[in-house]
Amino acid sequence: MSDVTPDLVRHLANLARIELDESEVVRFTEQLGVILDSVAKISSAIDENTPSTSHPIPLANVFREDIIEPSLSQEQALSGAPDQGQGRFRVAAILDEE
């Protein structure tokens, strides 16, 4: 059985910046346990010599010429922002008061 605990789910949710409510913590603890138990069998298919594939098509060093091309204006880039001011994205305080 997997070792997924409510505390682990809370920790992961915090890392992923999702403020789960308690009913979600309970549900995801159970579901993640079931999913991880199921997918863990992949380790039996491989050994240390099996190479990894992170991408399906081999590609390396995709560059373009270093020339200026049209891009979004500042106004366009800000057009979807929930809050903005002085041509910038406006956000809440970065640091706690303490």
Place this chain on the structure above:
Amino acid sequence: MSELIRKNASELVQMLAKGEVSSVEVTQAHIDQISKVGDAVHSFLHLTTENALAVAKEVDRRRAAGESLPALAGVPIAVKDNLTTTDAPTTAGSKILEGWIAPYDATVVTKLRQEMMPILGKTNLDEFAMGSSTEFSAYGPSKNPWDLTRIPGGSGGGSSSVVSSFQSPLAIGSDTGGSIRFPGAVTGTVGIKPTYGAVSRYGLIALASSLDQVGPVARNVLDAALLQDVIGGYDPRDSTSLKDSLGSMVEAAKSGSLKGKKVGVIKQLSGAGFQQGVQNRFAEALKIITDAGAEIVEVDCPSFEYAIDAYYLILPAEASSNLAKFDSVRFGMRVTPEGNPTIERVMAATREAGFGPEVKRRIILGTYALSAGSFDKFYGAALKVRTLIQRDFDAAFAKADVLVSPTAPTTAFKFGEKVADPLAMYLNDIATIPANLAGIPGISVPIGLADEDNLPVGIQFLAPAHKDAALYEVGAALEGILEGIWGKRMMDFAPKLEGN
């Protein structure tokens, strides 16, 4: 119902060229159908019918003036709502992007505009394309036109239901683990996942960047080919875009042939675990393929047993980092908790309110798979399985030109049947996922109805990377033979929708 909406895109192209019908008439006929069946099927999240009519009008004007026009000019289309558009919202089926208007068009959308295709609207999907049924759309599920109590497949159930309810002859989908092919199979339509990189992903809201591929949705193989020829090709804005040309899909579809082809039946993707009616239609299709001059060989892909498991680690891992951009700063929703919260609490409250259950589940799973203590056991191991699956394909394609399997283990299931059981939902993708892991192209073509429920069954052909044309060639050949046997088209078996 207007006869126009039952026409294939290729037929509309000819009628438009001959002046038998105007693009405004064609577009209006589809808009009328949207008004009739749109509420019942719920395919569209946003309509852009006024803009569509304006494009149609311009096409008619240019044609009347004797100007030369692109191949699909004047033929309407619908676009999955995870591709950005400047004239309509792009939500990816999520509350977190409700009302967001992108400041740029996806490359695929730009190409449709250059082709002068009237874009009718944006189609529904499971939130951020995570799902097999559209039940995870924040805006409610789309319905299967064959049976409104059943799912139209997912994630691209909006696009599959649009095309199968004659609201549009063509649509655009995206396929990360089967999101074009599975909806195609369960709605009796054609769906293609091109080779990875064959169609630009610029402006596609990324789910899993090493798996995502944009592709055509249509009612027949030639129509899909016409569309892939329009949307495919190199795009400098997508760093994974293929530079080499894959040739003409239309020519491949028109030359459709099975003669002399070696067709590999994947041992692991037939028989046990597949609904009886699916197996029966698949066996009949294999007989037809043999009778048409192809040679059937069996191929062994032992690592496919691990494909779903590897996929459900790789996808959440990539998605958890791709979806980090929805942080309440640059676009979309912002929820500010009471008091004097820091930005981190604003982000966490926004993502809690804006994301649905499947998205949260996968982000948390992906965060776990990538975390220090479990990386080797989960994500690292999944990347190794990906190599094994590619090797299985290499060995199979040494014996066969194309591979076949049923597209999905079952026909369309009922709403609610699998929504609470993630593992059961993931099993729908068993036959489609390997192609995404290997980056190869796949097509789903309808092959009739299952005996037990009279619902559509699809066959999947797979080809080596860059050989998309081979899929159109064999797909069109099989489709032609089947239509000959039936004396009608697949969609002619579909029951009439209320309002038609």
